[in-house]
Amino acid sequence: MITAKDDRRRTFEAVPAGAQAASWWGRAWTAALEQASRDGARLDRGRAYAAGGHVDAVTVTPGRIVAYVRGSRPRPYRTELILPAFADDEWSVLLEAVAAEPASLAALLEREVPQSLAGQVLPAAGELLARCSCPDPARPPCKHAAALCYRTARLLDEDPFVLLLVRGRGERELLEELTRRNAAHAARERPRSAPGFPGVPARAALARTALPPLPAPLPVPAAAGLPPAYPADPAGPDPLALDQLASDAAARALALLATAEDPLAGLSLWQDAVRLASAHPTAGLTGAARVLYRDLARATGRSTTDLARAAAAWRQGGRAALAALEEPWDPPAGPFDRARPALIAAGRGSFRPARNRLSCGTRQLRLGRDGLWYAYESRPGDEDWWPTGRPCPDPVTALRG
Template identity: 80%
Template sequence: MITARDDRRRTFDAVPAGVEAESWWGRAWVSALEETSRDPARLARGRAYAVEGHVEAVTVTPGRLVAYVRGSRARPYRTELALSPFPDSVWSEVLEELAADPGALAALLEREVPQSLAGTVMPGPGELLPRCSCPDTGRPPCKHAAALCYRAARLLDEDPFVALLLRGRGERELLDELTRRSAAHAVRERPGAAPGFPGVPARAVLARGVLPPLPAPQAPPAATGLPPAYPADPAAPDPLALEQLATDAAARALALLTTGEDPLAGLSLWQDAVRLASAHPTAGLTGAARTLYRDLARATGRTPTDLARAAAAWRQGGLPALAALEEPWDPPAGPFDRARPALLAASQGAFRPDRNRLTARTRQLRLGRDGLWYAYESRPGSDDWWPTGTPSADPVSALLG
């Protein structure tokens, strides 16, 4: 939190470049000193000092602007410009004038000194008092004070609140007071008028009480919807790629909503490619889907057929089904001892075991590490097995599903 004391001391390490003041208030600042000087040569040397960067960091407090100015000696001179701060009675008049004039208030918020304050805030001739630790005993200002004056004018161009700080008020406390006074003016102008926006009385908000329970969350949708249509534009990204990204993002969001788990967590490049391809069944592939299969297969070093088979397994049962497709393993004897008689009893024929697989001509069952059976089919005389059906803990149900 910035206190009034903190707000009333500011140090500027870097003053904007240039010497000539650009704003009317910056020029008024320079004129206040130039009109009291009877030595144009000193002013010219002070201007040259300002151009050459002899003025170091500038510190501003109420009534005083101080900086060290390097001259002909090795040690810089402490130079200041004094300006009488306003008493509280004058500040009250200034604040009331600003609060009652929306144009003046807007100008101040745009970091401009309102013209209505020209004769109040800015110093007049003889009001800006220079002091310097240099040995120049002539009539002020000395060249060091003149240099500080020219540099301070550029500072005022950029931040007119410096002039208000010299008069005794910091920027934050000034704006806070103006906010309060502006609100009071608005109430006086429209007594009893309701605000033009919805709200709740502060008394009701701060009153202690028991909050009502939050409403029940909405049920998640059963499936994702169709992605938006992206028009083709030579300067825009590929619309097919955007459609794919939108579809995939929706699928991931639905999975997170319903399961609390990200479907991408821990997937390898190949597994993620299979997941993406599984959203597009190989039957009746569109041109966009064929392009996706080709690009994903190329990126993973596989063939489109490999990817299509893996995508079919993913649609069959996700990552465990993909593992059943690609990872033969040696299960314990128990599941096979129960599965083969059950298949015979269901008139499905005799199945030959081989590692985690039971095969009978064009049909095959693969036991996954998750304990589920995954059905496969192949053409007669071919060893080209493709996933089919729905996995089940019952081999007969998996085979007939």
């Protein structure tokens, strides 16, 4: 299991080549340090060091970026870039603003810094500071700090979550928090009115005096085709929902043609809705997927939070994982009784039992009727359990994720 502490420390052994940032946020990063320097020649040498591979592995933690930079002497210099991390209340305001704006979410999931966040997350004038163990007596930044700044800009080109990590939060915990906040936003949205586009009754469209003979059956295709592009229409259904339903129907029809068996036979309305929602790994974060989650939740009489949690369970292990989420049961003696001593022996803590569940702080294991252990997580002091990791017959391995 990845903890928040693990998520807040990343080391990059390899950094993309070059010293010039390609993205606008990468250039804004270097501009923050360049504005603090009055020595253009020192910056030029820093760019040359960055381009020449003088910067070793870069470690990023909240408020700090550290690397060893090789200069003219045999021993490299320890160089740091310092940027204040946000307090919890600042993060709460920022995440709420992102969750309420689909365009910002979509940009972030595409690994771009949203323009709406630029003034909040990028360094302000004088905010980005540098330290170095070199003997350069001049006012910082020295050439080693400049080299680290240019190499960090190349990291930001590839992954803007590095910038958010410097500000205090790791990628995984950010996406989990945004998932919860978006579920709440979607639940508060007003349902759309029924579509008003014209149509023809099916009885009238199919009525005819004589039916032509049936054509010869076509051979079974090798793969399901792609659905046509559906244009967006304010009065029509959501294009993403139509695309997914068409793709799902095509794949199901192909399986019926090839095997004469329905792969989804026996699924309830709720299970089928969860299966459809689980196809979106962003868990309803994007604006289009949010509409799909909202409509599926409304059709099944559940909340979007229930649907997001169930979709996460389905991605964890299908129908059996969904049953582990929703159906507490009393397991017989055997694997369940042996799990607690095994967890204690592995140093995972003392878990309290409750039916088929073992809980300890923010961690929980659930024994499914299939004999597999399913791991869950919750925030401290909150019984809001969410599936994580993959199921396993061994509880210690399942808990590790």
